[in-house]
Amino acid sequence: xxxxxxxxxxxxxxxxxxxxxxxxxxxxxxxxxxxxxxxxxxxxxxxxxxxxxxxxxxxxxxxxxxxxxxxxxxxxxxxxxxxxxxxxxxxxxxxxxxxxxxxxxxxxxxxxxxxxxxxxxxxxxxxxxxxxxxxxxxxxxxxxxxxxxxxxxxxxxxxxxxxxxxxxxxxxxxxxxxxxxxxxxxxxxxxxxxxxxxxxxxxxxxxxxxxxxxxxxxxxxxxxx
Amino acid sequence: xxxxxxxxxxxxxxxxxxxxxxxxxxxxxxxxxxxxxxxxxxxxxxxxxxxxxxxxxxxxxxxxxxxxxxxxxxxxxxxxxxxxxxxxxxxxxxxxxxxxxxxxxxxxxxxxxxxxxxxxxxxxxxxxxxxxxxxxxxxxxxxxxxxxxxxxxxxxxxxxxxxxxxxxxxxxxxxxxxxxxxxxxxxxxxxxxxxxxx
Numbered sequence: 001x002x003x004x005x006x007x008x009x010x011x012x013x014x015x016x017x018x019x020x021x022x023x024x025x026x027x028x029x030x031x032x033x034x035x036x037x038x039x040x041x042x043x044x045x046x047x048x049x050x051x052x053x054x055x056x057x058x059x060x061x062x063x064x065x066x067x068x069x070x071x072x073x074x075x076x077x078x079x080x081x082x083x084x085x086x087x088x089x090x091x092x093x094x095x096x097x098x099x100x101x102x103x104x105x106x107x108x109x110x111x112x113x114x115x116x117x118x119x120x121x122x123x124x125x126x127x128x129x130x131x132x133x134x135x136x137x138x139x140x141x142x143x144x145x146x147x148x149x150x151x152x153x154x155x156x157x158x159x160x161x162x163x164x165x166x167x168x169x170x171x172x173x174x175x176x177x178x179x180x181x182x183x184x185x186x187x188x189x190x191x192x193x194x195x196x197x198x199x200x201x202x203x204x205x206x207x208x209x210x211x212x213x214x215x216x217x218x219x220x221x222x223x224x225x
Numbered sequence: 226x227x228x229x230x231x232x233x234x235x236x237x238x239x240x241x242x243x244x245x246x247x248x249x250x251x252x253x254x255x256x257x258x259x260x261x262x263x264x265x266x267x268x269x270x271x272x273x274x275x276x277x278x279x280x281x282x283x284x285x286x287x288x289x290x291x292x293x294x295x296x297x298x299x300x301x302x303x304x305x306x307x308x309x310x311x312x313x314x315x316x317x318x319x320x321x322x323x324x325x326x327x328x329x330x331x332x333x334x335x336x337x338x339x340x341x342x343x344x345x346x347x348x349x350x351x352x353x354x355x356x357x358x359x360x361x362x363x364x365x366x367x368x369x370x371x372x373x374x375x376x377x378x379x380x381x382x383x384x385x386x387x388x389x390x391x392x393x394x395x396x397x398x399x400x401x402x403x404x405x406x407x408x409x410x411x412x413x414x415x416x417x418x419x420x421x422x423x
Binding site: 048050073077078080082084085086087088089090091093094097098099102128131132146147150 | 232234337338339365368369371372375376379411414415417418419420421422423
């Protein structure tokens with residue numbers, strides 16, 4: 001799916017989070033790195049219209065985020081930085097069903113899809129657990145499954161490994177790698193990006209470097225460390 | 226301390242009984258118990274509600290953890306009733322509360338929250354047709370409440386711990402202000418997450 005940023009600006013009266021970003025992305029795995037507060041999350045949130053550009057435009061798969069919000073939300077899944085906020089129902093299975101509700105699937109098909117999505121990430125046993133009893137790693141994987149169950153074409157991750165221990169981090173890294181969908185991953189975990197097709201370095205609201213992982217990460221280390 | 230989930234998995238007759246009957250019976254009992262003044266009849270209701278809690282198969286430990294928070298409330302009401310009204314009216318009030326709490330527990334212990342929410346949603350449909358409420362939004366609000374009450378409790382404890390670690394004494398304002406700020410911030414993020422998924 002082709003993602004196009006065309007002079008996208010995101011500004012409030014006080015500050016500019018993004019100052020005119022223009023880039024086209026159609027790679028299978030795209031990483032976004034940069035210092036804290038550089039505008040990475042804002043860039044990610046533009047992809048499914050959680051944030052709308054104050055000037056310029058963002059087109060995802062031929063749909064303008066400003067005009068085709070509903071269609072875009074169906075195509076683009078978003079995994080948040082804090083997965084706990086994403087799980088809104090008291091029981092895991094109920095939460096997974098929440099997103100599917102709008103698609104009006106028959107109950108049996110919906111139940112199958114929920115179990116398959118959880119199983120795909122190795123957390124099928126958590127289906128009946130109370131959401132508030134999940135550990136950090138479980139929470140992240142369940143949040144991913146709740147996005148997968150919607151079968152989007154593109155999945156955006158906002159720092160998916162930040163709060164995880166090594167074992168859970170590896171689980172999430174493997175899960176991201178195994179996705180057949182296109183993925184855009186915002187992260188500080190540079191190792192995660194080794195096998196990616198393209199990495200953008202965002203600095204001060206602009207794309208400062210745009211390359212394959214090796215050179216992009218080198219640039220980031222030289223200029224932002 | 227962690228707040229435990231209300232529902233206990235099981236396959237007894239109370240679990241299998243459809244949620245709509247259980248909720249309807251609870252509503253009827255909730256209203257009916259206030260018309261009964263006879264202490265023997267209320268004792269009977271109390272025993273029945275105790276038997277229903279037992280029928281859910283809940284263990285004594287779980288039961289105690291769920292009711293211990295209520296002890297102080299019930300005790301306060303009991304003392305006031307004894308002092309101002311005498312023993313018999315106090316027994317009437319306490320038996321009535323006890324029976325109601327027991328019945329409510331029996332329903333929540335044996336019914337999935339999703340089933341409870343679905344029943345509420347259906348019960349609200351006539352009001353939705355009149356254009357008074359949006360049933361699905363009410364259902365979501367119910368679900369969010371059930372989901373986030375334990376989280377807010379955890380935030381409270383984290384803030385309390387952070388303050389204790391700095392040697393601060395328990396102070397209501399110092400606890401409530403950060404708790405409200407955190408809860409509102411959280412609400413904003415949750416709203417965004419719901420937006421992203423719908």
